[in-house]
Amino acid sequence: MGTFRSALIFGAFCAAAAHAQDTRHVTEPKFPAPCAELPAQLTAIDGNRTLAEADETRLDTARIQKALDGCGRGQAVVLKAAGGHNAFLTGPLDLRPGVTLRVDAGAILFGSRDPTVYEVRPGSCGLVDKNGRGCRPMIAGDGAADAGVMGPGTIDGRGWAKLLGRDVSWWDLAEQARKGGSQNVPRILVLSRCNNFTLYRLTLKNSPNFHVYYGQGDGFTAWGVIIDTPGKGARNTDGIDPGSSTNVTITHCYIHTGDDQVAIKAGGHAAHMTIAHNHFYTGHGMSIGSETYGGAEAILVEDLSIDGADNGIRIKSNATRGGLVQGIVYRDVCIRGTKNPIYMDSDYEHAGKAAGTRLPQFTGIELHDVRVEDGGKITLQGFDEQHRLGMRFDNVILDPSPNLKIAAEHAQLEFGPGPVNFLPEGPDVTVTGKPGKGAPNACVGKFVPLPGR
Secondary structure, eight states: OOHHHHHHHHHHHHHHHHHSSOSSOOOOOOOOEEEEEEEOOBOOBTTTTBOOGGGTTOOOHHHHHHHHHHOOTTEEEEEEOBTTBOEEEESOEEOOTTEEEEEOTTOEEEEOSOGGGGBSSTTOSSSEESSOOOBOOSEEEESOTTOEEEOSSEEEOOTTSBOTTOSOBHHHHHHHGGGSSEEOOOOSEEEESOTTEEEESOEEEOOSSOSEEEESOEEEEEESOEEEOOSSSOTTOOSEEEESOEEEEEESOEEEOSSOSEEEBOSSOEEEEEEEEEEEOSSSOEEEOSOOTTOEEEEEEEEEEEESOSEEEEEEOOTTTOOEEEEEEEEEEEEESOSEEEEEETTTTOSSOOOOSOOOEEEEEEEEEEEEOSOEEEEEEOSBTTBOEEEEEEEEEEOOOTTEEEEEESEEEEEOSSOBOOOOOOTTEEEEEOOOOOOOOOOTTOOOOOTTO
């Protein structure tokens, strides 16, 4: 490849990366001044995992909600450990515009184990049925612009714990739903139409379902968030799921969970997102989809380690929920101990091609300075000859491993200008470009322990 053409490609890479990101200038958030400080009245037991049975009906919901309702814009309600007590217990809370809920250092906000407090309608929460959506979240924001939830304390959904008066946990219901139906369980945070929302220096644990869902908003920042939930036995416990939104930044976060660490949902249009300087552990990876019929574009994933996950970088959809995914840039990514380190899946959740008219197309997908250690399966799957996978690989190195497998079909791939040390083959697969020479991404210092472990 000539020098001129290499320069053109490099310039195109830079232009795509510059476009594929949050359009805001995001800086580290600050804690707002308090409008109210609420002292804890309960004490966590069992290594701060839970509460004494006698305390399980002593809800703090009303006093927290009263403080949120009475707080001025730009201020925070602070939950504080005090007098030897460190725990709060809540059912559903509603955030208010401009108001931050802050869980201070050493304090824990537990979710109630009583499904009746979360009911959308009588008897709708704490069961498996065909409808789902029967539970309110622990913390909801609807149109709560300029609001936030901050730490450095902990919010714990106790998904593992038995429901009051029942021999079943929230996570047990999720397992039961594998046989059919939907589990009706709460999520920790559901944020809809909450422009300029901030999560900062917060630990989230053991959600019954998704930890954070952000949808239909413009401006979301998650900075320094730790999510710590088991990788096994905690089904559908996604970390942070931004959906149908624009201008999203997820940065300096550590996510260990039982499902996708981050899943960008595109039931509506999803664009201009930056996922940078993060560490992922057990879970299902950095995902886009499976809903992509609203279109997803201009997304940058940068400076990411994925250590011991089921999937690494993944775009997933099928013919019942597909659409156009384009302008996605992955840069400086280190992956090890992962079953499917690079996974482009146009037929997600189907053994063969799903029947439908919403056909997925993934194109303009770029990988720069990506390194895969310990093998795994690389899947590069376009949908058909009219909806081919379009990807570019620049300095993408797969370390030698007996566990390495590569499967490709309906893919148009371009290599270079950096090195690429593999050559995919399969039905309707073409490879163009000329990889050059260079050192693989060093990944020095990328894999770090989960804080607190």
